[in-house]
Amino acid sequence: MSAALEQLREIAKEEADRSADTASKSQDMHPHDGGSANTRAEERASRSSEARHFQEHTEERGPTSEAPTRTTERPTSETISTVGPETPFAAKTIDLESGPIRASGPGGPPKGTDGNGRGGGGGNGGGFHKRLGPVDFSGNLREGLAAIRHNLMIVMVFTCATNLLVLAIPIYLFQISDRVLTSRSLDTLWMLTVVIVGAVVLNAVFDAVRRFILMRTAVQCAAKLGAPILSAAARASLHSNGKEYQTLGDLQQMRAFLTSGTLLSMLDVPFAPLFIFGIFLVHPHLGSIVIITAIGLLVIAMINQKLTEKPFATANLHLGRANVHLDSMSRNSQIINALAMIPEAVQIWGRDTAASLTAQVRAQDRNIVAAAFSKAFRLLTQVAMLGWGAYLAIQGEITGGMVIAASIIAGRALQPIEGAIEGWNQFSLSRSAFARISALLKASPLNFERLVLPNPQGRLDVERLLYVPEGTKRVVLNALSFSLKAGDSLAIIGDSGAGKTTLGKMLVGSILPTSGAVRLDLMDLRNWDQRQFGLNIGYLPQDVQLFPGTIKDNIARMRPEADDGDIYEAARLADVHEMIASLPQGYETIVAADGSPLSGGQKQRIALARAFFGNPRLIVLDEPNSNLDTAGDAALARAIEHAKSKGITVVTITQKPTILGSVDKIMVLSQGSIALFGQRREVLKSLAERSKGNRLGGQPG
Numbered sequence: 001m002s003a004a005l006e007q008l009r010e011i012a013k014e015e016a017d018r019s020a021d022t023a024s025k026s027q028d029m030h031p032h033d034g035g036s037a038n039t040r041a042e043e044r045a046s047r048s049s050e051a052r053h054f055q056e057h058t059e060e061r062g063p064t065s066e067a068p069t070r071t072t073e074r075p076t077s078e079t080i081s082t083v084g085p086e087t088p089f090a091a092k093t094i095d096l097e098s099g100p101i102r103a104s105g106p107g108g109p110p111k112g113t114d115g116n117g118r119g120g121g122g123g124n125g126g127g128f129h130k131r132l133g134p135v136d137f138s139g140n141l142r143e144g145l146a147a148i149r150h151n152l153m154i155v156m157v158f159t160c161a162t163n164l165l166v167l168a169i170p171i172y173l174f175q176i177s178d179r180v181l182t183s184r185s186l187d188t189l190w191m192l193t194v195v196i197v198g199a200v201v202l203n204a205v206f207d208a209v210r211r212f213i214l215m216r217t218a219v220q221c222a223a224k225l226g227a228p229i230l231s232a233a234a235r236a237s238l239h240s241n242g243k244e245y246q247t248l249g250d251l252q253q254m255r256a257f258l259t260s261g262t263l264l265s266m267l268d269v270p271f272a273p274l275f276i277f278g279i280f281l282v283h284p285h286l287g288s289i290v291i292i293t294a295i296g297l298l299v300i301a302m303i304n305q306k307l308t309e310k311p312f313a314t315a316n317l318h319l320g321r322a323n324v325h326l327d328s329m330s331r332n333s334q335i336i337n338a339l340a341m342i343p344e345a346v347q348i349w350g351r352d353t354a355a356s357l358t359a360q361v362r363a364q365d366r367n368i369v370a371a372a373f374s375k376a377f378r379l380l381t382q383v384a385m386l387g388w389g390a391y392l393a394i395q396g397e398i399t400g401g402m403v404i405a406a407s408i409i410a411g412r413a414l415q416p417i418e419g420a421i422e423g424w425n426q427f428s429l430s431r432s433a434f435a436r437i438s439a440l441l442k443a444s445p446l447n448f449e450r451l452v453l454p455n456p457q458g459r460l461d462v463e464r465l466l467y468v469p470e471g472t473k474r475v476v477l478n479a480l481s482f483s484l485k486a487g488d489s490l491a492i493i494g495d496s497g498a499g500k501t502t503l504g505k506m507l508v509g510s511i512l513p514t515s516g517a518v519r520l521d522l523m524d525l526r527n528w529d530q531r532q533f534g535l536n537i538g539y540l541p542q543d544v545q546l547f548p549g550t551i552k553d554n555i556a557r558m559r560p561e562a563d564d565g566d567i568y569e570a571a572r573l574a575d576v577h578e579m580i581a582s583l584p585q586g587y588e589t590i591v592a593a594d595g596s597p598l599s600g601g602q603k604q605r606i607a608l609a610r611a612f613f614g615n616p617r618l619i620v621l622d623e624p625n626s627n628l629d630t631a632g633d634a635a636l637a638r639a640i641e642h643a644k645s646k647g648i649t650v651v652t653i654t655q656k657p658t659i660l661g662s663v664d665k666i667m668v669l670s671q672g673s674i675a676l677f678g679q680r681r682e683v684l685k686s687l688a689e690r691s692k693g694n695r696l697g698g699q700p701g
């Protein structure tokens with residue numbers, strides 16, 4: 001056991017002596033206090049017999065390494081909790097009394113409920129939270145798709161018009177060479193010219209209109225799906241390393257595709273057969289030349305796709321790594337500068353960037369060669385069309401005007417085919433991007449609307465909690481079971497790596513157990529409406545991060561509609577008002593992403609106020625005093641007292657013994673299992689006895 005625990009045992013011993021003293025004094029002082037004195041004596045007797053039983057039980061079982069098993073048994077005051085594998089302490093639940101509680105008192109909703117189903121900030125344990133409106137990401141996706149489809153249909157009408165109008169030029173050329181030049185009629189020339197100019201202008205306008213519509217469609221799509229994607233990604237990242245956030249990049253990819261030339265080419269492709277059919281009507285030989293060219297272009301594109309697929313994938317992989325590294329550099333810029341790590345950091349980024357660029361160059365080289373081939377192939381087609389057309393004209397099978405018109409129409413038929421083929425890669429990337437967006441939005445647990453429950457009172461039940469991180473075989477938390485009544489305060493202590501932080505995260509639902517359950521007011525955290533749950537809890541993580549913004553914003557959890565009174569109340573509850581008042585800009589002090597200009601301890605205390613904001617019913621504080629001085633420690637103790645007086649359930653994870661004086665219960669966690677759990681005095685006494693026993697036995701603690 002660590003020095004910290006040794007220190008704890010000393011405190012425990014002192015506390016045990018003190019309490020024994022007080023008990024005997026109180027007995028002396030109330031010799032005739034019949035009923036209550038007897039009851040207290042009985043209680044003590046029962047506790048000491050329980051302690052003996054605990055000792056015997058421990059000796060019988062000794063340390064075990066049994067695998068965690070699931071049970072439906074609920075912990076009661078008599079329940080003895082599971083013993084963890086090879087724990088230095090035998091496990092014993094000294095006090096797990098906690099009966100079911102009612103969500104609201106008999107006389108209607110408790111204080112703090114406005115009776116209208118609102119409450120937002122938590123209220124005084126009753127009432128219903130304010131809904132933000134139903135979340136329906138699948139609906140958002142459907143709406144986004146419907147908007148795209150609707151706009152694409154309008155664009156298709158304009159595409160149809162532009163494809164017909166594009167025939168104006170070949171028809172003009174055909175008419176000039178075969179009619180105007182032979183008849184030498186200026187009137188016909190004027191009339192034709194006026195009609196064609198009108199057609200060309202109209203064509204340009206229609207083309208612009210369809211581009212306008214596509215551009216707005218892309219914006220509409222991003223506006224409709226951006227927020228749902230970010231919300232769903234934030235939720236999904238709970239189970240991963242945050243890769244879901246990249247789905248926002250997928251939306252960018254989709255947006256780029258919607259405004260790209262590739263989409264326009266694809267919309268034009270259905271008209272290509274019509275043009276080719278027209279050329280066949282002019283002469284089957286010319287039509288065949290166009291068909292052969294289209295097939296040739298397709299073959300070149302397929303070969304290109306095959307040759308560039310791998311290097312493009314490699315380039316993206318390395319680019320992703322370089323970006324991750326860049327992100328980490330920007331977050332750790334201070335340490336990079338302080339430890340003179342800039343050359344190494346740049347070198348790591350440079351290695352991935354160079355690998356990405358090398359692969360890109362390889363892919364682009366092949367792309368350029370393929371593009372040159374298709375361009376040459378298309379130009380040679382024009383030559384073939386004109387040459388073979390001239391031959392056919394000499395043979396008298398077609399006119400000169402027909403040759404020129406067929407050549408222009410061939411160009412128009414091949415252009416979208418070539419564009420679509422060239423952009424196929426972009427199309428397939430966008431299709432995969434859309435599939436990822438769709439999967440993320442449809443599978444998001446935020447879609448499932450939960451029953452709106454009364455705001456919790458703060459009862460916490462942890463049942464057979466097992467946590468084995470994904471991809472590992474390490475049992476971090478092993479069959480933990482305990483209960484806290486609303487308003488209880490618990491300190492979790494234990495060696496470094498015992499699993500305290502992991503348990504804290506599980507109590508606030510930021511990681512989910514492999515099996516077992518954490519229940520707030522009897523409801524499994526997984527079944528709480530997430531917003532309602534978040535509004536009713538407070539959490540101070542070990543690694544405190546503040547958001548860029550004012551202190552006021554940070555305490556109010558960045559809620560723009562937060563009430564000034566609630567912010568002050570949170571600061572007062574966390575005992576930080578005085579500290580904030582001493583800052584030159586007070587609550588309006590702007591905090592940067594790295595927390596400056598606040599010190600580590602000040603940051604921690606602002607985060608404490610954030611945890612208290614909105615009158616939560618459960619607060620989990622992970623090492624809240626790791627950066628605090630004596631004054632900060634005292635303020636924290638007062639904050640816990642405030643919370644107790646407000647009936648807030650507080651769980652404090654700590655390595656420092658100073659906080660123990662302010663809590664009702666203590667849990668000693670060892671190697672992922674509960675070694676001791678119970679009323680503060682009992683646990684401290686037990687620790688003291690153990691320490692004494694170990695000293696007498698000459699064993700190390």
Ligand SMILES: Nc1ncnc2c1ncn2[C@@H]1O[C@H](COP(=O)(O)OP(=O)(O)OP(=O)(O)O)[C@@H](O)[C@H]1O
Binds near residue numbers: 470
């Ligand atoms: N995702 C994970 N993958 C693998 N191991 C993990 C994971 N999360 C936690 N652990 C391991 O579980 C153990 C408990 O970690 P945890 O952070 O909960 O300890 P702790 O008691 O809070 O320690 P400290 O007091 O030093 O903060 C550690 O050994 C840690 O390496």
